[in-house]
Amino acid sequence: MKRLSLKAIQAFVAVLLVALLATGCGGGNEDPAASQADNEKLKVGFVYIGPVNDAGWTQAHDEARKYLMAELPYVDASDYVENVPENPTEAERVITQLVEQGNKIIFTTSFGYMDPTIKVAQKYPDVTFLHCSGYQTAPNVGAYFGRMYQARYLSGLVAGKATKTNLIGYVAAMPIPEVIRGINAFTLGVQKVNPDAQVKVVWTNTWVDAAIEKDAAIALLDAGADVIAQHQDSASPQQAAEEAGKFGIGYNSDMSKMAPKATMTSPVWNWGPYYVDTVKAIKEGTWQSTLTAGSLTYWGGLKEGTVDLAPFGPMVSEEVKQLVEQERERIVSGEWDVFTGPIKDQSGAVKVAEGQVMTDDEILNMNWFVQGVVGSVE
Known part of the structure; x- marks a missing residue:
């Protein structure tokens, strides 16, 4: 009987090991399909x-x-x-x-x-x-x-300090609680620094339609508004304000890129x-x-960083920036929140008593305007 050489034996063992590994030798039961799924x-x-x-x-x-x-x-x-x-x-x-x-x-x-x-x-x-x-x-x-209403409030401080005509226009999408509470928070900020100012609302009944939004902003400017705020997805209201030589407050993202001479800041999402x-x-x-x-x-909200304000434009004074920062700290620390009484509705009736804080459920279902808003919730 012919004896195998050492080299031949080594080659045979190597082939055997490869075969054993391929068939899952050693107790492994790995499913190739499962392995692929894990990597997907x-x-x-x-x-x-x-x-x-x-x-x-x-x-x-x-x-x-x-x-x-x-x-x-x-x-x-x-x-x-x-x-x-x-x-x-x-x-x-x-x-x-x-x-x-x-x-x-x-x-x-x-x-x-x-x-x-x-x-x-x-x-x-x-x-x-x-x-x-x-x-x-x-x-x-x-x-x-x-909690975009927190950033809305801060932007209202900026708008209230900027208006000279005491009329601020607000181009608004849909009359639902999300938009209504934003308008209210913004107005509370406006009136904190300028009790004589009013916020006039025009509904577009669309989330994003640049032409309709711009027409609404122009109508507000023609009515005497010198600051344009918005709850709309396009920057066309800001562009209308810039074309009229007025100021604005954007929304969603930093709209100063679209209207640098008008946009003072924008409540933004992160x-x-x-x-x-x-x-x-x-x-x-x-x-x-x-x-x-x-x-x-x-x-x-502001504390979690989900909402914030975009960087201020050059037209915003240091005094206003400091005021905004002070109010931001009050909110972030939990010392105070926007919908803390006393708050009155459009008719002058007290809706939130002094020292009372609206519950989350009340805020989420808000269907009335605060004092200082000109317009209807319908």
Whole structure:
């Protein structure tokens, strides 16, 4: 019998070891498909009301989407759909499409998406949905927003100090509590520094339509307003103010880039940290849709950094900047909040007694205007 050489034996052993490893020798039962799944990224989808370059609401969310991917390398948030109308059928179709594309977490970022989000969520219990600015929740649906009224109040201080005609125009989207409480907070800031000033509201009944928003701003300027504030997604009200040689208060993101001679500051959103914290909690299995503020899962403010003011323009004095900082500290420290009495409504009736603080539920469902607002909630 022919004896094998040492080299041949070594080659045989090497082949045997490779074969054993390939068949899972040593007690391993790893499933190649499972291994591949572990390496797949967590897909997160977004639904937007406007374009990602609107310099406003949608852009603020889209910047946060990019922040999410930068902070969490295991996340793929490349699926987003722009310009989705608040039509129940269309919104439901888009949300469903994102689910079918494999997204396990979906953020729907406008009030009108609430009912479609809840409806789709019932069909896909293994997917987590987060709806912005609404109030309905479910085991796999959270509702999130920010205490923008705090930043609105601070911007009202700036506007109240700037007006010479004592008439400030406010281009407003929809007559819903979200917008109404923002107008009220802004007006409380205005009247703190200028009790003679009034805030005149014009409703556009649209979140984003640059032409309609600009026409509304022009009408307010023609009525004598010399500062234009807004709850709208485009910068066209600020541009109208600049063209008229007046000042403005933007919204959503820093609108001074669009109207540098007019925009004194803008209440702005910073959704990035919230998105990161939420996605991490969902992945780790610690997220719950339990209510923490009225009917919201999350409601962060100045303290959490969810809302803030954009940098001041050169037309804002140091005196005003210091006043804003003082009021900010009162809010962040918890010493005081915006809707603390005494607060009167348009008729002069006391709605919040002196020393009383409105509850989160009362603030979230606000449907009346404070004294100093000119206009109707309808």
